[in-house]
Amino acid sequence: MTAQLQAIGRALIFPAIAIILAFAVGAVVIVATGNNVIAAYGALLSGGFGSFQSLGRTIGNATPLIFTGLAVAVPFRAGLFNIGGEGQLFIGAIAGVAVGLLLPGPGPLVIIAAIVAAGLGGWLWGAIPGLLKVFGAHEVITTIMLNFVAINLAYWLARNPLAGEGLVPGTNFVPDPVRILRLSSGLGAAHYGFVLGIVAAIVAYLLIWRTTKGYEIRAVGLAPGAARYAGMSVAANGFLAIALGGMFAGFGGGLEALGTFGKVSVPFVSNLGFNGIGVALLGRNHPAGVVVGALFFGGLAAGAQQMQFATGVPLDLSDVLLAIVLLFVTATKLVELLIGRRARSLEAGTKLEGGLAG
Amino acid sequence: MTDHETGAGATTTGGAAPVLSMEGITKAFGDNVANDHIDLDLRRGEVHGLLGENGAGKSTLMKILYGLYRADSGRILLDGEPANIHNPNDAVSAGIGMVHQHFMLVPTLTVAENVVLGAEPSRGVLLDHDQAQRAVTELSDRYGLKVDPKARVGDLSVGLQQRVEVLKALYRDARILVLDEPTAVLTPQETEDLFEVLRGFVDQGLSIILITHKLGELLGVSDRITVIRDGKVVDTVQAADTDERQLATLMVGREVVLQVERSPAEPGDIRLDARGLEVLGVTGAPAVRGIDLQVRSGEILAVAGVDGNGQVELAEALAGIRPVAAGTVHVDGRDVTGLSAGARSDHGVAYIPEDRGGKGLVSEFTLAENFVLKRYDQAPYATRGWLRGSEISRYALERIKAFDVRPANEQATAASLSGGNQQKAIVARELDGDPAVLIANQPTRGVDVGAIEFIHRQLLAQRDRGAAILMISLELDEIHQLADRIVVMFGGRIMGEVAAEGATDEQLGLWMAGRDGENEQ
Numbered sequence: 085m086t087a088q089l090q091a092i093g094r095a096l097i098f099p100a101i102a103i104i105l106a107f108a109v110g111a112v113v114i115v116a117t118g119n120n121v122i123a124a125y126g127a128l129l130s131g132g133f134g135s136f137q138s139l140g141r142t143i144g145n146a147t148p149l150i151f152t153g154l155a156v157a158v159p160f161r162a163g164l165f166n167i168g169g170e171g172q173l174f175i176g177a178i179a180g181v182a183v184g185l186l187l188p189g190p191g192p193l194v195i196i197a198a199i200v201a202a203g204l205g206g207w208l209w210g211a212i213p214g215l216l217k218v219f220g221a222h223e224v225i226t227t228i229m230l231n232f233v234a235i236n237l238a239y240w241l242a243r244n245p246l247a248g249e250g251l252v253p254g255t256n257f258v259p260d261p262v263r264i265l266r267l268s269s270g271l272g273a274a275h276y277g278f279v280l281g282i283v284a285a286i287v288a289y290l291l292i293w294r295t296t297k298g299y300e301i302r303a304v305g306l307a308p309g310a311a312r313y314a315g316m317s318v319a320a321n322g323f324l325a326i327a328l329g330g331m332f333a334g335f336g337g338g339l340e341a342l343g344t345f346g347k348v349s350v351p352f353v354s355n356l357g358f359n360g361i362g363v364a365l366l367g368r369n370h371p372a373g374v375v376v377g378a379l380f381f382g383g384l385a386a387g388a389q390q391m392q393f394a395t396g397v398p399l400d401l402s403d404v405l406l407a408i409v410l411l412f413v414t415a416t417k418l419v420e421l422l423i424g425r426r427a428r429s430l431e432a433g434t435k436l437e438g439g440l441a442g
Numbered sequence: 443m444t445d446h447e448t449g450a451g452a453t454t455t456g457g458a459a460p461v462l463s464m465e466g467i468t469k470a471f472g473d474n475v476a477n478d479h480i481d482l483d484l485r486r487g488e489v490h491g492l493l494g495e496n497g498a499g500k501s502t503l504m505k506i507l508y509g510l511y512r513a514d515s516g517r518i519l520l521d522g523e524p525a526n527i528h529n530p531n532d533a534v535s536a537g538i539g540m541v542h543q544h545f546m547l548v549p550t551l552t553v554a555e556n557v558v559l560g561a562e563p564s565r566g567v568l569l570d571h572d573q574a575q576r577a578v579t580e581l582s583d584r585y586g587l588k589v590d591p592k593a594r595v596g597d598l599s600v601g602l603q604q605r606v607e608v609l610k611a612l613y614r615d616a617r618i619l620v621l622d623e624p625t626a627v628l629t630p631q632e633t634e635d636l637f638e639v640l641r642g643f644v645d646q647g648l649s650i651i652l653i654t655h656k657l658g659e660l661l662g663v664s665d666r667i668t669v670i671r672d673g674k675v676v677d678t679v680q681a682a683d684t685d686e687r688q689l690a691t692l693m694v695g696r697e698v699v700l701q702v703e704r705s706p707a708e709p710g711d712i713r714l715d716a717r718g719l720e721v722l723g724v725t726g727a728p729a730v731r732g733i734d735l736q737v738r739s740g741e742i743l744a745v746a747g748v749d750g751n752g753q754v755e756l757a758e759a760l761a762g763i764r765p766v767a768a769g770t771v772h773v774d775g776r777d778v779t780g781l782s783a784g785a786r787s788d789h790g791v792a793y794i795p796e797d798r799g800g801k802g803l804v805s806e807f808t809l810a811e812n813f814v815l816k817r818y819d820q821a822p823y824a825t826r827g828w829l830r831g832s833e834i835s836r837y838a839l840e841r842i843k844a845f846d847v848r849p850a851n852e853q854a855t856a857a858s859l860s861g862g863n864q865q866k867a868i869v870a871r872e873l874d875g876d877p878a879v880l881i882a883n884q885p886t887r888g889v890d891v892g893a894i895e896f897i898h899r900q901l902l903a904q905r906d907r908g909a910a911i912l913m914i915s916l917e918l919d920e921i922h923q924l925a926d927r928i929v930v931m932f933g934g935r936i937m938g939e940v941a942a943e944g945a946t947d948e949q950l951g952l953w954m955a956g957r958d959g960e961n962e963q
Contacts, residue, residue: 309800
């Protein structure tokens with residue numbers, strides 16, 4: 085248990101440092117643009133977490149990001165980079181809405197069917213690069229390419245077979261009983277998809293760390309040579325992991341469509357899948373880290389609106405902050421340099437160059 | 443601790459400041475002090491051996507000298523003057539040349555091109571090939587290196603490639619040459635040739651630091667030997683005044699058994715039988731070209747040879763990790779040619795791979811997780827797809843205790859263990875269940891003397907129990923100590939076989955170089 089606590093501590097130190105450093109750099113930007121740092125960050129904080137409404141916005145923003153973050157984190161454990169969360173999310177959204185619109189029956193059952201369809205759609209969309217990988221196509225290329233296919237396929241479906249009557253292009257709204265319920269009226273648009281996101285993170289954790297399948301996935305990701313030697317299939321586990329990742333993104337898309345919007349409009353959302361990569365990086369590809377990272381991303385987006393409104397610091401600063409955070413999170417060497425040897429000793433054994441035979 | 447240094451050695455020039463002094467060098471990685479106030483001085487025209495076990499701090503010290511690491515404290519003096527070496531460029535300008543264990547050569551370029559790479563003589567914007575070749579020929583002649591500057595590096599033997607690395611350092615006017623485990627990749631004859639070349643260097647005024655963990659060869663070539671243990675200098679001794687036993691004791695810190703006692707082999711039935719084996723390497727080129735070998739119960743068959751002659755592919759094909767292109771493998775009379783690694787393991791084939799970190803262990807996994815690498819999905823370690831952490835821990839602790847793996851903490855990551863303890867963990871895992879056949883590829887590669895002794899005892903115990911053991915080793919010492927029979931591999935074929943008693947290094951060395959002793963080409 086203590087080893088696990090230590091692991092959590094190790095997992096958190098870099099993101100925490102990265103965030104602090106990013107805010108320090110952001111402060112310089114705020115001052116340079118002639119604004120008051122304390123007022124700006126105060127507004128950012130209260131806009132993200134200061135009231136029930138802002139908390140609701142944060143949770144609402146974070147919900148799809150938990151899923152797209154898991155879509156990156158789970159395949160990463162098998163050593164694969166899933167850049168296809170965006171497309172998998174679109175497939176999930178359109179699949180969920182299609183079932184929500186077309187399947188007759190009592191609301192709760194239709195909701196369940198729609199969510200399952202969303203997950204299944206995402207699974208299939210993740211399975212394609214998983215399968216192609218077995219034949220040698222690199223998953224980064226295929227997942228990126230399949231994003232374009234997925235987004236355009238979803239838009240075509242939303243504008244043609246599933247087109248609605250409204251002025252805004254896209255599908256009709258799903259019937260009210262098929263909408264995901266809101267958490268509480270005080271929390272604005274935040275819906276029960278957030279709870280499902282937490283559940284998904286827990287499931288992902290249990291799968292990866294408590295099952296034999298997860299053991300295989302981790303072994304394959306960390307040391308393919310050792311995994312092969314122990315009789316595991318690198319290809320099959322990679323396929324499973326990336327399909328699972330697609331499933332998570334699909335759930336995220338379905339819940340976003342059925343919860344937040346009630347439909348797939350054209351255009352629908354943008355960058356939720358890609359921001360999932362950032363969320364997973366910030367969360368160090370751990371399900372718990374993904375939830376925290378998603379809340380951070382969501383809170384920053386929510387707070388930035390308040391900050392712009394209250395102080396005139398442009399909305400774009402939140403993007404700048406996110407960019408710097410990711411820069412620091414990924415540039416561990418740079419952070420090591422800035423905070424010195426402490427971090428290096430924490431990382432010793434994983435990141436330190438090997439090769440010093442003596 | 444350096445009281446042996448007062449008398450200058452026969453080939454060194456006493457009086458003048460040492461060409462290199464490292465004083466009080468300290469370097470820590472986290473809590474691990476790799477170098478603890480190390481003092482080392484190198485006299486002009488001497489070969490100075492740097493001896494220590496893996497992890498003792500030799501390479502760290504040399505990386506500091508070469509500017510790859512910064513020392514936490516201490517200083518470096520060149521000819522008595524403090525030197526600031528912040529990066530390898532500084533080291534090169536100061537006349538320090540390093541020949542790494544792993545060569546840094548471009549195989550598609552010629553010798554001359556490789557040598558001048560990064561410091562090319564130019565004619566306008568073009569490389570001056572003639573000038574480069576002249577310079578390399580001149581150097582090569584002066585130091586007796588006998589390398590053709592026009593040859594493509596990829597076509598050269600490993601021994602010659604090593605000379606190209608040496609030439610690179612000489613071309614950059616190295617006065618101090620550091621060689622890191624240079625003999626690891628050489629046949630016994632090539633080793634002798636190299637040492638002859640090194641003696642020639644010191645006669646011309648160069649100074650050499652020779653890093654190794656092999657005791658015997660250091661005595662032959664060094665003037666003085668500095669022994670490092672746990673990051674500290676234990677002693678600096680005159681090579682002429684010491685012997686292997688004393689060096690081993692200094693290196694390990696206790697009396698060492700250099701030769702594990704063994705009883706005569708009592709070979710029984712054939713347990714491992716490979717016929718007409720052909721295996722492709724990673725590039726798709728044939729790596730094993732038709733090998734027949736049989737290993738009997740109760741014997742150790744050693745496969746000698748220079749690294750990269752198909753040994754890895756042979757081991758992996760026998761273990762079931764690499765498919766065979768042709769031929770059959772039988773274990774206890776049963777055809778296992780088509781079986782996977784997992785299935786062969788169930789038939790009693792155990793395998794100690796040559797690459798601990800990449801194949802034998804998942805470095806980031808805990809020890810507990812690593813101990814069940816081949817049985818994580820079997821009861822009692824898993825039920826219905828769920829891992830049972832407590833059972834896994836219990837089993838791991840039991841094996842850890844039985845094989846004295848340190849630290850005795852099953853939750854420590856494999857990466858945090860020393861090489862010797864990692865290897866003991868692998869051996870502990872593979873020997874559980876008393877395998878019928880054990881394939882051990884370099885079972886003691888890069889581990890400390892204590893662990894070598896332990897692993898050798900375990901291998902002999904398995905042999906005496908009746909296992910058939912195929913041991914691949916690059917170290918002739920190890921082969922002489924353990925083998926009952928020896929075969930030598932070269933270019934994917936077996937060059938010859940000899941009973942362990944009658945084997946001489948000369949004969950083995952000729953086979954290792956691909957020459958048939960009887961029909962000299």
